[in-house]
Amino acid sequence: MPSLSRIQRTRSSNREADIMAATVLITFGALLGIASGLQLLFIAIVETAVACLNMWLVADVFKVCPRAYFTSYYNRDCCVACLNMRLVAEVCKVTTFFLSSAVSKHGARLDMVHIQNSTLAGGVAVGSVCNMQIGAGGAVAVGIGAGIISVFGYRYLTPLLTKIGILDTCGVNNLHGMPGVFSGLLSVLFAALATTKEYGTSELETVFGAMKNVV
Known part of the structure; x- marks a missing residue:
C-alpha cells in the first residue's frame, strides 16, 4: 500500500x-x-x-497508444515515428523558407520570425500521427500543410488578432495552436483510413489500442 x-x-x-x-x-x-x-x-x-x-x-x-506521446521503446513502431517526423520536418522547413520569402513584408527577404518558429510547425503537426502508416506522400503533405498554416498565421492572422485586442506574445497560436488542431484532424483521418492490410493485425492493435479484439 x-x-x-x-x-x-x-x-x-x-x-x-x-x-x-x-x-x-x-x-x-x-x-x-x-x-x-x-x-x-x-x-x-x-x-x-x-x-x-x-x-x-x-x-x-480512448486507448490511444502512449507511443504517440514519444514514450516508445526502440522497435519498429519507433522507427516509423522517427522516419515520419524527419520527413515532415524537412518538408516543413523548405515550405517555410519558400513562403517566408514569398509573403515577406521586407521585399522577398526571409522573415526571421518565420524561420525561428514556422520551421518547427511540422513537428507539432505530425505529433499525433507520427507512429501511423501515413506514407511518404502523406508526410510530405503534412509538412507542406504545417508550413502554410504557420507562416500565413504569423503573416496575416496575428496582425489581425492584435488589432482586435487578442494578444499572443510569442505567436503560440501559429506554432502550437493551429498546427496542433491540424494534427488532431490528421489523426482522425489516418485512423479512419487504417486497415489490417497496411498494419497487420498485431501492429494495428498496438497503434490503435481500442481496436484490440475488434479486428
Missing part, C-alpha cells in the same frame, strides 16, 4: 509530468508580459489538472 505522505515517482509518471510542464510552458509563451504572476500561477494549476484529465481520456478511455 503506497504511503499517502509521499509522492510516488516512476518512469511513466516522470514522463507524464514532463508533458504537463511543457503544456503550461507553451501557454506561458502566449502571455509573457501580459499576465501577472498570480494569474500565471492560477493558469498553471488549472491547466495542469486539465492536461492530466486529457491524458487520462487519451490513454485510458
Whole structure:
C-alpha cells in the first residue's frame, strides 16, 4: 500500500509530468508580459489538472497508444515515428523558407520570425500521427500543410488578432495552436483510413489500442 505522505515517482509518471510542464510552458509563451504572476500561477494549476484529465481520456478511455506521446521503446513502431517526423520536418522547413520569402513584408527577404518558429510547425503537426502508416506522400503533405498554416498565421492572422485586442506574445497560436488542431484532424483521418492490410493485425492493435479484439 503506497504511503499517502509521499509522492510516488516512476518512469511513466516522470514522463507524464514532463508533458504537463511543457503544456503550461507553451501557454506561458502566449502571455509573457501580459499576465501577472498570480494569474500565471492560477493558469498553471488549472491547466495542469486539465492536461492530466486529457491524458487520462487519451490513454485510458480512448486507448490511444502512449507511443504517440514519444514514450516508445526502440522497435519498429519507433522507427516509423522517427522516419515520419524527419520527413515532415524537412518538408516543413523548405515550405517555410519558400513562403517566408514569398509573403515577406521586407521585399522577398526571409522573415526571421518565420524561420525561428514556422520551421518547427511540422513537428507539432505530425505529433499525433507520427507512429501511423501515413506514407511518404502523406508526410510530405503534412509538412507542406504545417508550413502554410504557420507562416500565413504569423503573416496575416496575428496582425489581425492584435488589432482586435487578442494578444499572443510569442505567436503560440501559429506554432502550437493551429498546427496542433491540424494534427488532431490528421489523426482522425489516418485512423479512419487504417486497415489490417497496411498494419497487420498485431501492429494495428498496438497503434490503435481500442481496436484490440475488434479486428
